[in-house]
Amino acid sequence: xxxxxxxxxxALLLLLIPVIVHLFQLRKFQxxxxxxVAFLKEAVQQTRQSSQIKKWLILCTRLLLLAALVxxxxxxxxxxxxxxxxxxxxxxxxxxxxxxxAKGAKGELLxxxxxxxxxxxPENENLSIVTNDNIYKNTSIKAIKNDLLQLQYSANKLTLxxxxxxxxxxxxxxxxxxxxxxFISDFQNNDxxxxxxxxxxxxxxxxxxxxxxxxxxxxxxVYISETTAGSIELKVLLxxxxxxxxxxxxxxxxxxKLIAKTSVAxxxxxxxxxxxxxxxxxxxKITIDDANLEFDNSLYFNINKASKINVLVINATNDAFLKRxxxxxxxxxxxxxxxxxxxxxxxxxxLIVLHELNNIPVALNTILNQFVKNGGSxxxxxxxxxxxxxxxxxxxxxxxxxTNLISSEKQITTINYAHPLYNKGVFExxxxxxxxxxxxxxYNLASNTVAAALQFEDKKIFLGxxxxxxxxxxALNDENSSFKNSPLIVATxxxxxxxxxxIPELYYTIGEKNTFDVETQLQQDAVLSLVNNDVVLIPxxxxxNNKVVITTLESPNTAATYSxxxxxxxxxxxSYNYNRNESDLVYASPSSSNHITxxxxxxxxxxxxxxxxxxxxxxxxxAIFALAxxxxxxxxxxxxx
Numbered sequence: 106x107x108x109x110x111x112x113x114x115x116a117l118l119l120l121l122i123p124v125i126v127h128l129f130q131l132r133k134f135q136x137x138x139x140x141x142v143a144f145l146k147e148a149v150q151q152t153r154q155s156s157q158i159k160k161w162l163i164l165c166t167r168l169l170l171l172a173a174l175v176x177x178x179x180x181x182x183x184x185x186x187x188x189x190x191x192x193x194x195x196x197x198x199x200x201x202x203x204x205x206x207a208k209g210a211k212g213e214l215l216x217x218x219x220x221x222x223x224x225x226x227p228e229n230e231n232l233s234i235v236t237n238d239n240i241y242k243n244t245s246i247k248a249i250k251n252d253l254l255q256l257q258y259s260a261n262k263l264t265l266x267x268x269x270x271x272x273x274x275x276x277x278x279x280x281x282x283x284x285x286x287x288f289i290s291d292f293q294n295n296d297x298x299x300x301x302x303x304x305x306x307x308x309x310x311x312x313x314x315x316x317x318x319x320x321x322x323x324x325x326x327v328y329i330s331e332t333t334a335g336s337i338e339l340k341v342l343l344x345x346x347x348x349x350x351x352x353x354x355x356x357x358x359x360x361x362k363l364i365a366k367t368s369v370a371x372x373x374x375x376x377x378x379x380x381x382x383x384x385x386x387x388x389x390k391i392t393i394d395d396a397n398l399e400f401d402n403s404l405y406f407n408i409n410k411a412s413k414i415n416v417l418v419i420n421a422t423n424d425a426f427l428k429r430x431x432x433x434x435x436x437x438x439x440x441x442x443x444x445x446x447x448x449x450x451x452x453x454x455x456l457i458v459l460h461e462l463n464n465i466p467v468a469l470n471t472i473l474n475q476f477v478k479n480g481g482s483x484x485x486x487x488x489x490x491x492x493x494x495x496x497x498x499x500x501x502x503x504x505x506x507x508t509n510l511i512s513s514e515k516q517i518t519t520i521n522y523a524h525p526l527y528n529k530g531v532f533e534x535x536x537x538x539x540x541x542x543x544x545x546x547x548y549n550l551a552s553n554t555v556a557a558a559l560q561f562e563d564k565k566i567f568l569g570x571x572x573x574x575x576x577x578x579x580a581l582n583d584e585n586s587s588f589k590n591s592p593l594i595v596a597t598x599x600x601x602x603x604x605x606x607x608i609p610e611l612y613y614t615i616g617e618k619n620t621f622d623v624e625t626q627l628q629q630d631a632v633l634s635l636v637n638n639d640v641v642l643i644p645x646x647x648x649x650n651n652k653v654v655i656t657t658l659e660s661p662n663t664a665a666t667y668s669x670x671x672x673x674x675x676x677x678x679x680s681y682n683y684n685r686n687e688s689d690l691v692y693a694s695p696s697s698s699n700h701i702t703x704x705x706x707x708x709x710x711x712x713x714x715x716x717x718x719x720x721x722x723x724x725x726x727x728a729i730f731a732l733a734x735x736x737x738x739x740x741x742x743x744x745x746x
Contacts, residue, residue, distance in 0.1 A: 109180035116175045123167050159741065166738040173731035181723040193283045195232040195714070197222065198272040200290035202237055202262045203400040204687040207291065207316035214314045218289050219253045221707040222246070233275045237261045237268070238662075242275055258400065260615045260662055260683050265292065265299040265693065269309075276307065285714050287312060289707060294691040301701060309701045310710045316690065320347030322371065323401035323688035324391055327611060332383065337408070339379045341391055345371045346690050357381075358390040386410055388666045388678055401688045405666045405680040406611040412624060413437045414606045418458040419446060419469075421488060422582055426589050427458065430598050443469065451476055452650045455606035461488040461580050465495040473499060480649035482573045482605035484598070489546060489580050503571040505552040507578075516541040517567050517588065519560035524570070526558055526600045542591040547579035559593070568597065575601050606652065612680040615662060623653045623669055625676055635667040635679065642667070657681075 199222070205215035226232065228247040233240070237259040241249050263271065269288065276284050284307040291314050292299070301309055322345045331338040341355060349372040357365040357379050369375045381387055387408040395402050415437045418424050424440055431438045439450070443462060451457065451472055459465065465473075477483055487496065487507065497506040518541050520527060547567070555569035555576065569576050581588050588594055606622050613619040623633060627648050633655065635642040640663070645656045661667060666680045695703060704710050 111179060113175060113179040116178075117172060119175075120168050120171055123164060123171070162741050163738060166734050166741065170731050170734040170738065173727045173734060177724045177727035177731060179724075181727065192279070192281070193285070194276055195230070195285045195287070196235060196272050196275050197232060197287045198235045198268055198289060199256075200237065200268065201256055201259050202293070202687060203258050203260070203398060203683065204291055204293040204690065205314070206258060206398050206400065207321075207690065208318070208397070209314060209316055214291055214316060215256070215258065218314060218707060219256060222289075223250060223253060225708050225711045235268075235272045235275055237263050240271075240275060260664075261659075262616070262684065262687060265290070269299075269301055273307070280306070282306070284308065285310065287707075287710055287714075289314065291316065292693040292695055293687060294689075294693045299693050299695055301695070310714070311695050311701065311703045312707055312710055313692075313695065313703065313705050315692075315705060318347065318397075319690040321345070321397040321401075321688055321690050322350055322353055322393060322395040323398070323685055324393055324404040325374075325685055325688075327391060327404055327406055329611065330378065335383055336380050337383050339381055339389075341377050341379065341404075343369065343371055343375045343377070343393070344685075344688065345373060345375075346688070354394045356392045358392070359385075360388050381408075386678075389680075390666070398688065398690075400664075400683050401685055403664070404612070404682050405664060407609075407666050407678040407680045408611070409609065409677040412606075412608050414456065414602055414608070415439070415454045416456045416458070416602055417441070417450065417454040418460055419443055419462065420460045421463060422461045424460055426581075426594070427460070427598070430595055431602060436602065448472055452479065454481060455652075456482045456484065456602050458484040458486065460486050461582065463488050463490055464492040465499055467495075467498075470495065470499050474502060477573055480573070480647070480652060480654060482575070482601065484575045484577075484601060486577045486581055487548060487579070489585060491548075500571075500574070500576075503552075503574060504554045505550065505569075505571050505574075505576065508549040508551050510546055510548055512546045514543055514545055515547060515561040515563070515565075515567075516543045517559050517591075517593075518562045519557075519564065520593075521556075521558050521560070524556065524558045525604065526570075526597060540591070542586065542588040542593065544579040544586040544588070546585060550576065550578050558597070573605070607654075609677065609679050612682050613657070614684050615664065615681050616659075616684055618656065618658050620654065620656045621679070623655060623676055624651060625653055625671055626651070627653065627671065631671065633676070634670050635661060636670050637661070637663075637665045637667045640665075640667075 199215075199218060201215055205213070205218075207214055209217055211217045223246055226246050228250070229245050231243060231245060233242045233244065234249065234253075235241075236256065238261045241252070246253075268290070272286055272288065276286070286307055287310045288301075289312045301311070322343065325342040325344045327339060327341050329337055330340040343353065343355070349370070351370050352368050353371050353375075354366065354368045355377055356363060364381070365379050367377055367379075369377050381389075385408075387406075389406045389408070390403060391406070392403045413436055416431045416439065418427055418438070418440045420440055420442055428438060428440070439454075441447070443466070446469070448468070454476070457473065457476065473483060485496070489510070491507065493507050500506055522528060544567070547561070547565075550566050550569060552569070552571065555566060555571050557566045557569050558575075559566075559568040561567055565578075567578055569578075579586055581594075583589065606624070607620060609621040609623075625633070627633070632643055633646055633653055635644055640661070642660050644660070647654045655669075661681050664682045666678050668675045668678050670676065702710070702713070
């Protein structure tokens, strides 16, 4: 038993007063003469004996009466915790990721969880609710009831560890606070080991919501498998978990028009191919018929009017190998000597190649620096007889310089597979032993800022990158190098050009950092916007002379095809889709431990929390007991003879 006001119990010392009064009565008895002494003595003895019993009964009754009143004013109660001395904090993490669309015994897991929270939590109780994309701090169910009922599924999927950390940050750092964290999720497995660390200040209640089945078919990805003069082959990859499907219908739309339809049988994975015209702008959407998770039943993509990358090569030698790489199907290739260079075309280029120039004139040096600052890319291929000062003047802003020429044969043995030139789709696997290209002479490169893409056997740099400048340290002509005959040269130079102007891909994934370039001219203070029906977004963007670099991360957050607008002018389209990781309905199995409980019912968890902090007030019983004692005392005084 605990007391809300324990200091009042000091009043129990007042019980000494009636004890003293009853034990030390100061009344003096008066003698009375009477003839029949024997009779009087017997009567007096009987009266004194009954008087003593009555006094002791009254004393006990009054002591109990006063004690009951004092205890009642101290407000006694019983609880599993020191509820009055300890403040309480409750934080609910509610997983609203797409996997919570799965059907449970009473409907969709997320919607059922929202209904349970609203029904079981007192509407005025102070608490905080955390979702994957929002935090409602120090609020009440009454205040956010409408928000909870309208809660949407989020593409921002948090790992279980991140969700737990995010929830804990809402809790205060105060001591002597009873903290309850209710973690509601389906615990979909995300290739991480979820082991929450409990502490004595926070009790973690894990609520695992389970779907009735784990069947789900999804569109995994789409890519162009082949392009001809008249058509584009579009390959669609599908995946399935659970029961195999004999006939899965797949539809292809251009805008809202159905242009193709097929079906496949799928057990684990399957694929199908659509053929679309090569000369059309396609705002595509691929859909499947699946009754389980809905977010992965459609995939948006778009094929815009073909854009070409502008490549300018300033030559001092034969550039035939460059022409074979930068073909006119994807590139606008311009070749010129330094003496015939038209400086006015430089700012219209995406990539400039300095091909074995002996000297870089001061005027060209200045305009190339400005070109790089405006977002252009530059490839430097030195000759064997360069004017090092002219090259180093160009590279001075990037803390790079050529030093001495080393006339020694070296093999190019090391590929940096993590470099952006090689980390996507270039190699099926890392190769440690291949036909090494070699050079007969090369320059030492002095720099701490250059990222090595290709290296010699002694780890010196053959190809390095500093910002958007790519620097070879050796001439590539046949007399000095066999690199032109290596398969590496195509992937290297092609990817440098593709990264100099990032043409939008078929589609992008929401939640990832996506960067692409849009070729356009903007007036002062004008910006590009992404538009889909009534949704207008202004993404992060940087304007250069002939392009705008757009970067998206958190927005857009809805899968769709968006038009890229310059005011009211539509430049091209871009498509976004949800991440497909949640399509695989595989779940983790958390376990309970000290200060961590595991349940599959929201109601039972909150009942347990209420039970732990429930206060049973006892003061009313002591008040009733005091009243009963008062009645008993009155009865004793009236009827006890």
